[in-house]
Amino acid sequence: MNLPSGTQEIELKLLFDPAELSIFRKSRDILSFSEGRARQxxxxxxxxxxxxxxxxxxxMALRVRREKGQWVQTLKGQIGGAGLVARRLEINLPVSGPVPDLSLVADKAVRKKILELCKGQELTEICQTDVRRVIRDLVVDDCRIEMVIDTGSIRSGSGGETFSGGEPVSASVSEVELELKAxxxxxxLKLVRQWNEHYSFRIGVYSKAERGFNLYRFGVETGTAEVRAGDVRFKKRVSGWDVAALAMSSAVEQLQRNAELLPVLGEDRIEILHQYRIAIRRLRTVLGLLDQSFPKKSGRKKLAKRLKALQRVSGVGRDWDVLIAEGLLPLLEKHAGDAEKSAAxxxxLQKAEAARHAAYRTILEGLQSRDFTALLLDVTALVLRQGDKKGEHAVSELWKTLLNDRRSDILYQVPGDILVMDIEALHELRLKVKTMRYSSEFFASFGEEEKTALFIRxxxxxxxxxxxLNDTLVADQLLGALREPGNDSLNRAIDLTLKYYQKAEARQMKKLGETWQKFCEAKPFWKK
Known part of the structure; x- marks a missing residue:
C-alpha cells in the first residue's frame, strides 16, 4: 500500500547478545563519537x-506508547528502502489514554484507507513491548546519527492462526538502532562495518512490532513461513543502475529474512533454505546481468565471488534435503510392507539426516559469522551508491541484447543432439538455463504477457x-560417502536408492529431447 508523504526514517538495526551489548555500549567506539550526555x-x-x-x-503498524508522561499514538507504514536500511512513513499523535483513536488522524486519505481495511472490525491488543532505551547522539565527520540502545521484552498472548498454547509468550529485546539525521x-554503513570487526552482532530485519505479531500468530518471533521473492517491477525508461539497485534491495531482504528463519526452523521446513538460495541466485543474476550498469570501483566482481561461495556452502544442505525428501522418504513409503528393506x-535415512544436520550446522555457523554480516552491509552499501555514466542508459536499451546473449549461449552449448551429452555437460547446461529463466523473469514485465509466460514455462x-538428471549425479556422490565396508544391509539400501534414481533418470532422458525441442521453438518474448 502506498501511503501519503510524511516523516521518513532511515534506520539500521543491530541485534546483540545481552553480554556483548553490555561491552559494546561502554566502549570507546561509542563514547568517542558521542555528543552530549546520554538520555534514558x-x-x-x-x-x-x-x-x-x-x-x-x-x-502498517498501529501502536500507543507512553512517552514522557504522555500517551502517543503512532501509525507506521513501509514506503520503500534499500537493502537492510528501512525507509518508513510515521505519523505521531497525542491521545488521551492507552487505546488508539483513529478519528484523530488528520490525513483523510490515510484514515479512510484504514477504515476500509478494517471493514467494521474492532481493533484489539496484539502485543506489548516494555523497553528501557538509552539515546546517544553520534557525530561521525559530517554525519549525525541518533543511536538508541533498547533492552527489555516483547509479550503477546495466543489467539493467532497457528499458535494454540493459551499462555502468553515473550521474547527479549537487546538491540541497537541507528537513525540517520544528517x-x-x-x-x-562504514561505521557499522568497523564495529563488525570488533563486536558480534547480527543485522536485524524484524521490527519489534513484527516480532510481537509473529508471537501472537505462531508463538515464535520470526514467523514460520519461508520468505519468497517480492514482485519487483520497473519501467523501461528507468536507468540500468536504478533497476539493479531495486532488484538487489529486494533480494537482500529476502536473503536476510530467510537467514533469520534457518536457525529456528531450518531442517523442519526445507523450503526456507531453498528460498535463501534463491535470494543468493537473484543477487548473482543482477550482478551478472547488469554488470555494465554498475558504477566504477563498485566491488561487483568480489561481491559475486563471495555470493558464489555462500551458495556453494548452502548447496550441500540443499542436496541432502532433496535426497531425503525426493528419494529416501518415497522409497520408505514404497517398501513399507517389506520389513528387511524398510529397516535398511x-x-x-538416519545416516543421511545426520549428514544433513552437519551441513546445516556449517550453514548456521556461517550465518552467525562476521563475514556474513559484512556481506549484508556491503550489498546494502552498494545499493545505496549513486550511479555514474555507465548506469545512465535506460534499461530499454539493454534488456533485449542481454536476454538474446543468454539464449544464444544455451543454443551454442547444444549444437547437435542433446541426448548424446554426458551428465556433467547437462549439469552445465542446467545452470545456463536457470540463469536464462531468472533473467527472463527479471524482465518479464517488458514483454507481451502470453508470449513471456510461455517462454518462462x-x-x-x-x-x-x-x-x-542432476539429482542422480548428486545422489551418487552423497550416498557414496555413506557406504561402509562390511555393512551389507546399509550398502544394499544405498544400491536400492541409486537404482531408484537411475530409473527416474531413464524416464527423464526419454522426455528430454522433446522438452529441449519445445524450448528451442519457444519464440523469444523480446523479439517481435
Missing part, C-alpha cells in the same frame, strides 16, 4: 490490529528436467 527513558507500548491482522498484512548514509532404508520445464 522507559517505553511501554501496546500494538493494535484487527483479530485477522489486516493492518499488518498491509504493511549526512551520507554510506558513513553509517531407515538406517540409511519452457525454461522452467527444461530446468526441471535437467535438474532431475
Amino acid at each position: 527513558v522507559r517505553l511501554r507500548a501496546v500494538y493494535f490490529d484487527t483479530p485477522d491482522l489486516v493492518l499488518s498484512r498491509n504493511g 549526512g551520507p548514509v554510506q558513513k553509517v 532404508l531407515r538406517a540409511l 519452457r525454461c522452467k520445464k527444461l530446468q526441471g528436467r535437467l535438474g532431475s
Whole structure:
C-alpha cells in the first residue's frame, strides 16, 4: 500500500547478545563519537490490529506508547528502502489514554484507507513491548546519527492462526538502532562495518512490532513461513543502475529474512533454505546481468565471488534435503510392507539426516559469522551508491541484447543432439538455463504477457528436467560417502536408492529431447 508523504526514517538495526551489548555500549567506539550526555527513558507500548491482522498484512503498524508522561499514538507504514536500511512513513499523535483513536488522524486519505481495511472490525491488543532505551547522539565527520540502545521484552498472548498454547509468550529485546539525521548514509554503513570487526552482532530485519505479531500468530518471533521473492517491477525508461539497485534491495531482504528463519526452523521446513538460495541466485543474476550498469570501483566482481561461495556452502544442505525428501522418504513409503528393506532404508535415512544436520550446522555457523554480516552491509552499501555514466542508459536499451546473449549461449552449448551429452555437460547446461529463466523473469514485465509466460514455462520445464538428471549425479556422490565396508544391509539400501534414481533418470532422458525441442521453438518474448 502506498501511503501519503510524511516523516521518513532511515534506520539500521543491530541485534546483540545481552553480554556483548553490555561491552559494546561502554566502549570507546561509542563514547568517542558521542555528543552530549546520554538520555534514558522507559517505553511501554501496546500494538493494535484487527483479530485477522489486516493492518499488518498491509504493511502498517498501529501502536500507543507512553512517552514522557504522555500517551502517543503512532501509525507506521513501509514506503520503500534499500537493502537492510528501512525507509518508513510515521505519523505521531497525542491521545488521551492507552487505546488508539483513529478519528484523530488528520490525513483523510490515510484514515479512510484504514477504515476500509478494517471493514467494521474492532481493533484489539496484539502485543506489548516494555523497553528501557538509552539515546546517544553520534557525530561521525559530517554525519549525525541518533543511536538508541533498547533492552527489555516483547509479550503477546495466543489467539493467532497457528499458535494454540493459551499462555502468553515473550521474547527479549537487546538491540541497537541507528537513525540517520544528517549526512551520507554510506558513513553509517562504514561505521557499522568497523564495529563488525570488533563486536558480534547480527543485522536485524524484524521490527519489534513484527516480532510481537509473529508471537501472537505462531508463538515464535520470526514467523514460520519461508520468505519468497517480492514482485519487483520497473519501467523501461528507468536507468540500468536504478533497476539493479531495486532488484538487489529486494533480494537482500529476502536473503536476510530467510537467514533469520534457518536457525529456528531450518531442517523442519526445507523450503526456507531453498528460498535463501534463491535470494543468493537473484543477487548473482543482477550482478551478472547488469554488470555494465554498475558504477566504477563498485566491488561487483568480489561481491559475486563471495555470493558464489555462500551458495556453494548452502548447496550441500540443499542436496541432502532433496535426497531425503525426493528419494529416501518415497522409497520408505514404497517398501513399507517389506520389513528387511524398510529397516535398511531407515538406517540409511538416519545416516543421511545426520549428514544433513552437519551441513546445516556449517550453514548456521556461517550465518552467525562476521563475514556474513559484512556481506549484508556491503550489498546494502552498494545499493545505496549513486550511479555514474555507465548506469545512465535506460534499461530499454539493454534488456533485449542481454536476454538474446543468454539464449544464444544455451543454443551454442547444444549444437547437435542433446541426448548424446554426458551428465556433467547437462549439469552445465542446467545452470545456463536457470540463469536464462531468472533473467527472463527479471524482465518479464517488458514483454507481451502470453508470449513471456510461455517462454518462462519452457525454461522452467527444461530446468526441471535437467535438474532431475542432476539429482542422480548428486545422489551418487552423497550416498557414496555413506557406504561402509562390511555393512551389507546399509550398502544394499544405498544400491536400492541409486537404482531408484537411475530409473527416474531413464524416464527423464526419454522426455528430454522433446522438452529441449519445445524450448528451442519457444519464440523469444523480446523479439517481435
